[in-house]
Amino acid sequence: MTRFQELSREFSAYFNQKHFPDQPASLYDAASYMLEDGGKRVRPVLCLLGNELFEPIREDSWKIATALELFHNFTLIHDDIMDKAPLRRGKPTTHAKYNESTALLAGDVMLVKAYEYLNETDPIYSRALIRLFNETGREVCEGQQLDMDYEKKAFISLERYMQMIELKTAVLLAGSLQMGAIVAGAGETDQQHIYDFGKNLGLAFQVQDDWLDSFGNPSTFGKLKGGDILANKKTFLLLYALENGRAVEKKVILELMQSSEPEKVNRMIEIFLNSGVDLAAQMAKRAYMEKALSHLESISVPDQKKEPLRELSEYLLEREI
Amino acid sequence: MTRFQELSREFSAYFNQKHFPDQPASLYDAASYMLEDGGKRVRPVLCLLGNELFEPIREDSWKIATALELFHNFTLIHDDIMDKAPLRRGKPTTHAKYNESTALLAGDVMLVKAYEYLNETDPIYSRALIRLFNETGREVCEGQQLDMDYEKKAFISLERYMQMIELKTAVLLAGSLQMGAIVAGAGETDQQHIYDFGKNLGLAFQVQDDWLDSFGNPSTFGKLKGGDILANKKTFLLLYALENGRAVEKKVILELMQSSEPEKVNRMIEIFLNSGVDLAAQMAKRAYMEKALSHLESISVPDQKKEPLRELSEYLLEREI
Numbered sequence: 338m339t340r341f342q343e344l345s346r347e348f349s350a351y352f353n354q355k356h357f358p359d360q361p362a363s364l365y366d367a368a369s370y371m372l373e374d375g376g377k378r379v380r381p382v383l384c385l386l387g388n389e390l391f392e393p394i395r396e397d398s399w400k401i402a403t404a405l406e407l408f409h410n411f412t413l414i415h416d417d418i419m420d421k422a423p424l425r426r427g428k429p430t431t432h433a434k435y436n437e438s439t440a441l442l443a444g445d446v447m448l449v450k451a452y453e454y455l456n457e458t459d460p461i462y463s464r465a466l467i468r469l470f471n472e473t474g475r476e477v478c479e480g481q482q483l484d485m486d487y488e489k490k491a492f493i494s495l496e497r498y499m500q501m502i503e504l505k506t507a508v509l510l511a512g513s514l515q516m517g518a519i520v521a522g523a524g525e526t527d528q529q530h531i532y533d534f535g536k537n538l539g540l541a542f543q544v545q546d547d548w549l550d551s552f553g554n555p556s557t558f559g560k561l562k563g564g565d566i567l568a569n570k571k572t573f574l575l576l577y578a579l580e581n582g583r584a585v586e587k588k589v590i591l592e593l594m595q596s597s598e599p600e601k602v603n604r605m606i607e608i609f610l611n612s613g614v615d616l617a618a619q620m621a622k623r624a625y626m627e628k629a630l631s632h633l634e635s636i637s638v639p640d641q642k643k644e645p646l647r648e649l650s651e652y653l654l655e656r657e658i
Numbered sequence: 659m660t661r662f663q664e665l666s667r668e669f670s671a672y673f674n675q676k677h678f679p680d681q682p683a684s685l686y687d688a689a690s691y692m693l694e695d696g697g698k699r700v701r702p703v704l705c706l707l708g709n710e711l712f713e714p715i716r717e718d719s720w721k722i723a724t725a726l727e728l729f730h731n732f733t734l735i736h737d738d739i740m741d742k743a744p745l746r747r748g749k750p751t752t753h754a755k756y757n758e759s760t761a762l763l764a765g766d767v768m769l770v771k772a773y774e775y776l777n778e779t780d781p782i783y784s785r786a787l788i789r790l791f792n793e794t795g796r797e798v799c800e801g802q803q804l805d806m807d808y809e810k811k812a813f814i815s816l817e818r819y820m821q822m823i824e825l826k827t828a829v830l831l832a833g834s835l836q837m838g839a840i841v842a843g844a845g846e847t848d849q850q851h852i853y854d855f856g857k858n859l860g861l862a863f864q865v866q867d868d869w870l871d872s873f874g875n876p877s878t879f880g881k882l883k884g885g886d887i888l889a890n891k892k893t894f895l896l897l898y899a900l901e902n903g904r905a906v907e908k909k910v911i912l913e914l915m916q917s918s919e920p921e922k923v924n925r926m927i928e929i930f931l932n933s934g935v936d937l938a939a940q941m942a943k944r945a946y947m948e949k950a951l952s953h954l955e956s957i958s959v960p961d962q963k964k965e966p967l968r969e970l971s972e973y974l975l976e977r978e979i
Contacts, residue, residue, distance in 0.1 A: 360800075361800055361803050361804050361807065363806075364800060364803035415762055415763070415766060418759075419758075419759035419762060419763070437740075439806070441736055441739065441740060441762065442736070442802055442803050444766075445765075445769070446795075446796055446799040446800075448769060449795040449799065450796070452773060452788065452792050453796075456785060456788045456792060460781060460785060463785065464777060464781060467773065467777045468774075468777055471770055471771075471773050471777060474767075474770040475767055475770050475771070475774075478685065478766050478767040478770065479681075479682055479685060479767075481763055482685035485759055485760070486682065
């Protein structure tokens, strides 16, 4: 088992506690519902690993990890409302199971609860933690807004897409790592390096996620092949093809996006292959990955301490591309 | 001009600044929209008065006042989404002007921004401030949930109604005053008294607001007479009548609630008068008011220092009943 997996298991046990009062049950049942079944708990574990890179994990890092997981779930509940998503991880979303108003409030109260955990950490660093948490929170909201804005546009540049991904998902991974480093008393330069490691890891992960939709093995990936294509979702692949493909390919892509023919997914994947998108995604992912690892390299701790974070990068990123 | 009015004017000038970055404008225009035209700014001014009761107003109180006003507006934006309200203060609500998703996110980012202001106050008391702010925030969410739950019920007791009002509106007034007192370094007993002063003031204010709907002068009150009655809103008046009225009155009330006859408002008001609701509301308001003032009395500062808060109580509460 990797250190990531160990900590993921330990954190899940720690997190499996009562975070809210009993009453009003109509509010707190809805808030707890989302937390029950939890995914990989990536953000909290990043915080713990960010601490452990420098020194043994302190009690406070568990509190911060909890705050980060609550924050992440707050964004999921609100995003699901905005996207009108009926399911998440195979279960009805909070607003589908309860109702939109209750889900909205459950998200709000979860964000407040995250601050409660943060505010109980050592005053030596709680201000710095809350400051980073605030900045990250604001950026995640900005990313979600940009995502919605871009959905309505016919085209956006690949550069803007990656900027949106940076805000919507990468900064929270980066911030989680940095918060662990702050608890450990890491210097500013090291903090910046671990942040940039996390940010680039997040960007690499998104490119991979986009790639897997078209080229992954559905049984390993766990999602319907071509789901993004069917939904006309703007992904690295689609935007790269529109930005760099030949005129004739672009024309076919735009036509396919209007259609719902049964061969839509296969035809789109074929164009992606022909226009070099597959290779471009692999290269982009590798570039982000190398950038991430060079920041990890620069952190001033003995090399062997970095093994769990290298291992994590591989675990997250070396599965298929 | 009362001290409240002076500070309300000063705060409005202070608050009239750029709270958010420019981009993405689609998010921050929506967030700023709600803040433009602002009402009486009661909560921030309570914070300033809570500070001034003990010592001259510190710079930090202005930041906290700003956080409180942002928090209040965050709740208004989200409440308006939940209530599907088209208008507030005569203007389209945020979700009506933009859309629900953007309004939801604008609320979220406003709450985060509130924490940014709080987190920049003196570390001597910032932890205590954030702790109180968190607790209050959680309670306000609980109050809103109870309000929605109670809307769906045929009947709730007057006691539960007032508990809901305490959470939904009174604790924020109480917390605003206490936060000012915390900045001033007030002792715990004084902090508790000023909190209880604010809480009871809030409860008195709600009873008055409910009374004004039926018995106020519409031209002074600024709202449509009987608006609560037309909407079958559970108010102090309705619940008191249902709890304490004679069987025959209750029967008519329940019938009237099912009907939309033109005389609905007048007939309901007549029942309120006949069943002693008018007097009961006046007495309840006076009882809350006296409790508030006795807590103000108990605070250990010279009596003349309390004049602005007494004046405020009169300003808020002595207009019609």
